[in-house]
Amino acid sequence: MTDPAAVVQGNPIPKERVEAFLRNVPTAPPRGAGLYQYAAPPRGATSPHPAAPAKQPAEAHHSASKSRAERQRRRxxxxxxxxxxLARRACxxxxxxxxxxxxxxHLLTIAESDVADLGSIVxxxxxxxxxxxxxLAALEAQQTVPEEAVRDYYDRNRDRFLTPAALRRGIDPFARPAPTDFVPYDQAREGIARELQRAAGRRAFFAWFDRARADVEYAAGHEHPGDPGHPDHEHRH
Structure with missing residues (x-):
């Protein structure tokens, strides 16, 4: 294989694999998805007339911005x-x-909440x-959440555990509410532990990904979007 997009543990990743992925990414991804969306084309850009006027400064700027967006999207x-x-090899x-x-x-769809929580690449x-x-599921299953961490989360986030009746009455959880205004710890404990274990699994995944890709070699035009070594860089995940 010649001219790969990247080399992972000595094995080339063909550019066609990147292009195939891009073909299944919507051109208008969720807000914040980090896909470096194209700006809307100038009015008349799809005109069938063969002769086009010389580019005006604004059009030239748009063209340059679009080219930059395309390069960043590929990265x-x-x-x-x-x-x-890397995940295939780790499995x-x-x-x-x-x-x-x-x-x-497979047409890629990304929940905006996942983009906010994880960053668009992950x-x-x-x-x-x-x-x-x-x-990720395997890493999450390996996480152990200490009882004291669960209890601490409950104590520090009492506003999240108001009962439905307290919420309807508009109870302020920080203004001397009654103990009965809160869901008891024993009822909240399982959900808290599950949420903390999920968060710990995600942190483990981030740490794994950072380590695993440290030695990946990238071809020109396929570097990380935030790599300061190329002129288009911006630190967005």
Missing amino acids: WATQVVVADE ADRNLPPPPEVSPT AAALAHSPAARTL
Whole structure:
């Protein structure tokens, strides 16, 4: 193989794999998805007339911005494809059940809440890659949440545990509410522990991804979008 998009643990990732992923990414992703959306084309850009007037300064600026957005979008896509490849290898190393192949026609959808919580690269990797989801589930299952951490979360976030009746009455959880205005700890404990375990699993996934991609080599035009080594860089995840 010649001229790969990236090299992962000595194995080339073909550029076509990145292009195939991009073909299944909507051109208008959720807000904040970090896909470096194109601006709307200038009015008349789809005109059938063969002769086009010389570019005005505003049009030239738009064209340059669009080209930059396209380059950044490709870099972003490379990160997602690399994450999938690294996750496949991690699943194999951990003897996890082989994840299914990614469907070549799977249209990527990303929840805006996941983008806000995870950053667009990790959110897209988890939406795109069964291997990434398998690895995340395994890492989450390994996390142990101490009882004192659960209790501390309950004590520090009392506003989250008002009863429905207290919420209807508009009770201020910080202004000497009655103990009966809160869901008892024993009832809230399981949900808190599950939420903290999920958060710990995500942190473990972030740490794994940062370590795993440290030695990845990227071709020109496929670097991380925030890599200061290229002129388009911006630190968006």
